[in-house]
Amino acid sequence: xxxxxxxxxxxxxxxxxxxxxxxxxxxxxxxxxxxxxxxxxxxxxxxxxxxxxxxxxxxxxxxxxxxxxxxxxxxxxxxxxxxxxxxxxxxxxxxxxxxxxxxxxxxxxxxxxxxxxxxxxxxxxxxxxxxxxxxxxxxxxxxxxxxxxxxxxxxxxxxxxxxxxxxxxxxxxxxxxxxxxxxxxxxxxxxxxxxxxxxxxxxxxxxxxxxxxxxxxxxxxxxxxxxxxxxxxxxxxxxxxxxxxxxxxxxxxxxxxxxxxxxxxxxxxxxxxxxxxxxxxxxxxxxxxxxxxxxxxxxxxxxxxxxxxxxxxxxxxxxxxxxxxxxxxxxxxxxxxxxxxxxxxxxxxxxxxxxxxxxxxxxxxxxxxxxxxxxxxxxxxxxxxxxxxxxxxxxxxxxxxxxxxxxxxxxxxxxxxxxxxxxxxxxxxxxxxxxxxxxxxxxxxxxxxxxxxxxxxxxxxxxxxxxxxxxxxxxxxxxxxxxxxxxxxxxxxxxxxxxxxxxxxxxxxxxxxxxxxxxxxxxxxxxxxxxxxxxxxxxxxxxxxxxxxxxxxxxxxxxxxxxxxxxxxxxxxxxxxxxxxxxxxxxxxxxxxxxxxxxxxx
Amino acid sequence: xxxxxxxxxxxxxxxxxxxxxxxxxxxxxxxxxxxxxxxxxxxxxxxxxxxxxxxxxxxxxxxxxxxxxxxxxxxxxxxxxxxxxxxxxxxxxxxxxxxxxxxxxxxxxxxxxxxxxxxxxxxxxxxxxxxxxxxxxxxxxxxxxxxxxxxxxxxxxxxxxxxxxxxxxxxxxxxxxxxxxxxxxxxxxxxxxxxxxxxxxxxxxxxxxxxxxxxxxxxxxxxxxxxxxxxxxxxxxxxxxxxxxxxxxxxxxxxx
Ligand SMILES: Cc1ncc(COP(=O)(O)O)c(C=O)c1O
Numbered sequence: 001x002x003x004x005x006x007x008x009x010x011x012x013x014x015x016x017x018x019x020x021x022x023x024x025x026x027x028x029x030x031x032x033x034x035x036x037x038x039x040x041x042x043x044x045x046x047x048x049x050x051x052x053x054x055x056x057x058x059x060x061x062x063x064x065x066x067x068x069x070x071x072x073x074x075x076x077x078x079x080x081x082x083x084x085x086x087x088x089x090x091x092x093x094x095x096x097x098x099x100x101x102x103x104x105x106x107x108x109x110x111x112x113x114x115x116x117x118x119x120x121x122x123x124x125x126x127x128x129x130x131x132x133x134x135x136x137x138x139x140x141x142x143x144x145x146x147x148x149x150x151x152x153x154x155x156x157x158x159x160x161x162x163x164x165x166x167x168x169x170x171x172x173x174x175x176x177x178x179x180x181x182x183x184x185x186x187x188x189x190x191x192x193x194x195x196x197x198x199x200x201x202x203x204x205x206x207x208x209x210x211x212x213x214x215x216x217x218x219x220x221x222x223x224x225x226x227x228x229x230x231x232x233x234x235x236x237x238x239x240x241x242x243x244x245x246x247x248x249x250x251x252x253x254x255x256x257x258x259x260x261x262x263x264x265x266x267x268x269x270x271x272x273x274x275x276x277x278x279x280x281x282x283x284x285x286x287x288x289x290x291x292x293x294x295x296x297x298x299x300x301x302x303x304x305x306x307x308x309x310x311x312x313x314x315x316x317x318x319x320x321x322x323x324x325x326x327x328x329x330x331x332x333x334x335x336x337x338x339x340x341x342x343x344x345x346x347x348x349x350x351x352x353x354x355x356x357x358x359x360x361x362x363x364x365x366x367x368x369x370x371x372x373x374x375x376x377x378x379x380x381x382x383x384x385x386x387x388x389x390x391x392x393x394x395x396x397x398x399x400x401x402x403x404x405x406x407x408x409x410x411x412x413x414x415x416x417x418x419x420x421x422x423x424x425x426x427x428x429x430x431x432x433x434x435x436x437x438x439x440x441x442x443x444x445x446x447x448x449x450x451x452x453x454x455x456x457x458x459x460x461x462x463x464x465x466x467x468x469x470x471x472x473x474x475x476x477x478x479x480x481x482x483x484x485x486x487x488x489x490x491x492x493x494x495x496x497x498x499x500x501x502x503x504x505x506x507x508x509x510x511x512x513x514x515x516x517x518x519x520x521x522x523x524x525x526x527x528x529x530x531x532x533x534x535x536x537x538x539x540x541x542x543x544x545x546x547x548x549x550x551x552x553x554x555x556x557x558x559x560x561x562x563x564x565x566x567x568x569x570x571x572x573x574x575x576x577x578x579x580x581x582x583x584x585x586x587x588x589x590x591x592x593x594x595x596x597x598x599x600x601x602x
Numbered sequence: 603x604x605x606x607x608x609x610x611x612x613x614x615x616x617x618x619x620x621x622x623x624x625x626x627x628x629x630x631x632x633x634x635x636x637x638x639x640x641x642x643x644x645x646x647x648x649x650x651x652x653x654x655x656x657x658x659x660x661x662x663x664x665x666x667x668x669x670x671x672x673x674x675x676x677x678x679x680x681x682x683x684x685x686x687x688x689x690x691x692x693x694x695x696x697x698x699x700x701x702x703x704x705x706x707x708x709x710x711x712x713x714x715x716x717x718x719x720x721x722x723x724x725x726x727x728x729x730x731x732x733x734x735x736x737x738x739x740x741x742x743x744x745x746x747x748x749x750x751x752x753x754x755x756x757x758x759x760x761x762x763x764x765x766x767x768x769x770x771x772x773x774x775x776x777x778x779x780x781x782x783x784x785x786x787x788x789x790x791x792x793x794x795x796x797x798x799x800x801x802x803x804x805x806x807x808x809x810x811x812x813x814x815x816x817x818x819x820x821x822x823x824x825x826x827x828x829x830x831x832x833x834x835x836x837x838x839x840x841x842x843x844x845x846x847x848x849x850x851x852x853x854x855x856x857x858x
Contacts, residue, residue: 020734191738223700223727225657227777230754369663375654382656387778389754486701486727487654499675500705501653 002165003172004197005054005151006179006190008033015046017187020194023052023172028060028068029080032183033176040072054078054096062090069093078119085114096151101135107143119174122154134160137167147171158192165197173197214403215491217526219519222402224382224489231389232489236404238309243411248304255300256415259333260290263415266423266580271550278570279433279577283553284420286444286584293556293585294416294444295326295397301412303330306393313337313392317381319346319374319440320511320558321353322585323397328362338362341380344372346510353589371504374440374514378488398441399518402489406518413447420580421451428578434459434569437582438562439479439532440511442518444584453529462521463565465507466534476505478517479525479532487515493522508537508593509557511585539564541597544587556585557593603693603721603746603769609644609825610804616644616770616826617852618806619833620697622665623648624674626838628682634837639692641846642853644826647724648683649834650676650698657699657726659781661831665838676702676711683718693721695748695769700728700735709739716743722769724748730763753777753793764800773797773824775807775816782812782831786819794823814851827852 006018007025010033018024024047026040027033035043044053055074057065059081068074069092078096079088088095097115100123101107110118122135134155152170157178165173179189214220214236222232242248256262265288269281286294306314314336318324324340331338340357344366347354357364370376378400385394394401399409424432435452437445439462452458467475475481482493487502495503495515505515517525524530543563548554555563559582566581573579587594609616619638623631631648638646651666651674658666676698683694696715703711703725715723723745728736733747740747746769751760754777764771775790776783790807798805807820808828817827829848836842 188738188741191734192742195734195738221732222729223732224729225726225752226729226750227657227752227754227774229729229759230756370653379654379656383659383779386657389777485704486699488656489727494701496701496705498705499677500702501670501675502701503653 002170002197004194005052005172005174006176006193007054007056007153007174008176009043009185010035010039011185012043012046013187014185014190015043017185017190018194019048020191020198021051023054023076025054025056025078025174025176026072026074027056028064029056029058037068037071040068044072052076056080059083062087065091079115088115098153101139104139104143107139107145110145117149117151117171119151119153137164140168156193158189158196161193161197214407216406216520216523218484219491219493219522220403220406221491221519222489223486223491224402225386227386228389228402231385232402232404234309235305235393238305239404239408242305242308248308252301252304252412255304256297260296260300261288263419264288266420266427267551268427269551272547275546275550276567276570279573279575279579280428281566281570282424282427282432282578282580283551284416284448284580284582286416286582287553287555287559287586291322291326291329292588293322293326294413294447295323295585296329297415297447298397298409298412298443299323299326299330299395302393302395302408303327303334303336305408306336306395307334309393311391311393313339313388314395315339315341315381315384315388315392316395316397317341317374317377318353318397319343319377319513320509320556321346321350321357321589322511322556324362324364325353325356325360327395327397328357328360331362332360339365339384341365341367341377341384343374343377344368346373346377346513349593350510350589351592373505373510375502375505375516382488398443398514399446399520400441400488400490400492400516406490406520409443410446410450410520413443414450416444416447416582417449417451420448424578424580430578431455431458432578432580433457433573434461434577435580435582436461436463436562436566436569438463438512438558438584439517439521440465440476440509440514440558441516442521444582446518446520448582449524449530453524460524460530461565461569462530462532463535463561464517464532465505465509465512465540465561466536467506467508469536470534474506475534476507476512476514477534478505478515479521480534482515482517484522490519492519493517493525508597509540509561509590511556511558512561533565533568535561535564543567544590544594545598545601548587553583554587555583556587557590559584605693606645606770606804614855615821615824615852616804616806617642617849618645618647618695618808618826618828619643620647620649620808620828620830621837622662622669622834623650623679623682624669624672625665625834626668627672628674628678630837631679631682632686632688635686635690635694636688637842639690641849643692643849644853645693645695647695647697647828647830648679648720649830650679650696650702652699652702655699657779659779659831661782661835662780665834668838676706677714680714680718683720684714686719690719694719695722695724696720697724697726700725703736708736712736712739712743712745715745720745722746722748724750724772726750730759748772750774751797753787753789760797761800764797764802767801767803770804770806770826771797771801772828773805773807774809775820776810778809780809780830783810786810786816791820791823794820798823798825812848814848817848817851
């Protein structure tokens with residue numbers, strides 16, 4: 001994304017208005033925008049830590065420049081005069097060298113600059129340092145120029161900056177007079193310029209909001225009603241604190257091993273390997289967790305955190321009922337009050353889990369609104385939380401919701417990926433070539449993937465639900481078919497119509513039947529680190545049978561999506577490669593569906 | 603919106619009516635606005651239906667679903683408002699969840715809302731932290747972005763929000779979602795008093811206001827009242843006259 005520099009700042013309120021920019025500039029050369037070093041120092045204090053502070057000079061001495069660099073302090077220096085290369089070389093911080101562009105010959109000169117960045121401007125009039133006039137941007141097209149060091153200036157304003165960016169693809173745009181009214185900076189113009197330069201309103205949140213914490217690229221944030229802001233902020237602080245507390249971590253791991261039964265094996269699937277005829281297949285066995293799925297890893301972490309915050313009432317949503325069961329279980333263990341919202345439709349198809357929750361002492365509330373599935377259950381859980389926020393913790397079940405939930409849930413689920421990494425290194429002495437996990441909201445997948453994200457050689461593949469097919473109306477393929485939008489407290493990818501109404505999702509698997517995907521996955525999809533494929537109901541069912549018969553492991557319907565995708569993946573892999581599948585849960589809960597759908601099975 | 607400040611100076615209380623645009627068909631929108639302004643309401647919030655209205659209780663959610671069944675969209679509402687053939691005499695404020703705005707385009711939304719005669723925008727799931735997504739565009743069109751403050755808003759945050767408040771401040775009088783209530787909590791009076799002391803603009807109480815007893819309880823501590831669910835339900839059931847005593851209770855001159 002193109003960076004933005006607001007130059008020639010002289011007043012406090014303008015520095016603040018530029019808080020969403022990437023750089024601010026102070027002019028130390030003769031100009032009507034000139035400031036003293038002391039003034040620049042004062043103004044600089046108002047800017048964010050990660051803001052670049054750039055000093056603009058015209059034929060100043062090395063001593064003058066160094067003095068300003070140290071005092072303000074400046075993070076970059078911009079030179080507009082006839083500074084010799086020796087001077088540029090001596091300056092310790094990165095240097096921007098400015099050039100006026102009139103003719104194609106001027107463009108040629110740019111490549112000879114030894115500066116870190118080159119700034120191109122229209123020829124100045126009264127004094128050097130830019131005139132506010134536009135030069136012919138097309139001069140920069142089709143010439144041999146490194147655009148990653150290009151800074152575009154000269155006559156930019158909120159109306160032309162987008163066109164300028166698309167024509168010249170610069171590293172940064174630089175504006176001064178274009179955000180002024182009657183010779184003075186204008187706060188609204190500054191903000192509008194930044195918005196325009198950074199693309200549509202949403203792209204603006206990318207990497208940079210007032211509080212960049214809680215965003216994955218452009219996704220995430222805290223889009224909740226004001227009543228919840230206090231709780232969300234408190235949770236953010238409490239989690240930050242707990243995360244770095246050894247005692248908390250010790251307790252969490254204690255329950256994972258003593259109660260959940262971790263660590264879970266990474267099982268070599270010999271018969272599947274043989275049947276598929278490709279890579280060696282390993283299964284990460286989250287199905288062996290107490291309560292039958294990965295969900296409990298997160299439920300324990302959050303329940304411990306809730307108690308640390310003095311909250312003894314828990315509300316949760318559930319789709320397949322696995323998260324509801326995990327939450328009800330942990331609430332029984334810790335003697336916490338538990339309400340679980342579950343869609344009417346899901347209650348029908350996950351009867352066994354409903355009964356388990358009740359047996360464990362939880363109150364299960366049926367949600368009849370909308371499609372009566374997970375989305376509607378989250379809505380009701382959020383409403384319940386808004387109303388009972390002072391003493392209740394919302395124990396969200398996937399890597400969704402307002403910050404800090406997506407990060408926190410990911411961290412608690414990362415135990416899956418960390419164990420897998422250790423185990424595969426033990427067994428094979430190297431990392432796997434590919435890993436497949438199913439994605440509903442995305443918690444088992446992000447927990448599995450996160451420890452491998454920086455290992456670029458490991459291919460990461462998410463399997464989402466194609467329902468009856470991505471070209472039908474009945475699917476839950478958010479990454480294949482969705483677009484960005486705000487739902488349940490976060491900017492993420494959702495299935496929606498042209499008017500921004502969220503659509504109903506469809507999947508045979510209750511746990512994948514959700515029209516959104518958590519913010520971190522949305523980001524990983526955009527940047528290409530993880531690829532996402534859609535698996536139909538029928539493909540998933542076929543995989544249930546295949547794995548049951550080949551390995552004696554009956555997978556959950558959700559996990560079966562990962563298995564079906566892995567089978568496709570295996571086709572293009574060779575015998576010396578390694579493929580890991582996250583078996584997120586076991587199939588007990590789905591037995592009624594299996595009995596019905598697989599009737600006549602011989 | 604200036605009118606709201608003047609009203610406050612004159613010592614009158616404001617009555618802000620919330621309606622669900624397109625509940626009963628898009629043609630109802632103009633009729634309802636005309637009716638309400640004739641009945642002397644101070645301003646009208648035009649609600650846009652949304653599939654997942656997590657800040658709303660059953661009454662407004664049901665109204666929204668009816669409107670969605672009529673095919674109502676943000677775009678249709680703004681179009682309809684641009685075609686009104688009567689004089690709109692009171693400030694209109696668009697109340698919408700964020701996602702339809704993002705889908706429509708923030709800049710386009712503010713432009714069209716302006717053309718539609720709106721004076722302000724309320725977005726309940728756009729917190730103060732993320733207001734930059736909309737505010738610069740709203741400013742460009744001279745629309746105010748109304749902020750909400752609630753019983754759970756901590757003091758330091760309250761000050762920050764109120765410092766920048768424009769138009770009016772929406773003081774949420776329940777810890778919960780929209781919908782009629784029998785009683786308001788005791789602490790609400792202290793809360794609205796505090797908000798009013800800090801706020802540069804009028805402070806209106808909303809969420810749960812549905813009875814004259816609520817108005818009596820808070821009259822001295824707010825500059826006006828916002829009534830939603832009670833009005834939406836009365837329009838739906840064809841008995842809007844029932845609301846008139848409530849409007850009068852708020853707007854009638856009151857001896858102190
Ligand atoms: C066994 C199992 N796997 C996967 C999921 C999908 O959730 P997530 O994408 O958060 O892992 C669920 C949800 O209920 C589940 O029960």
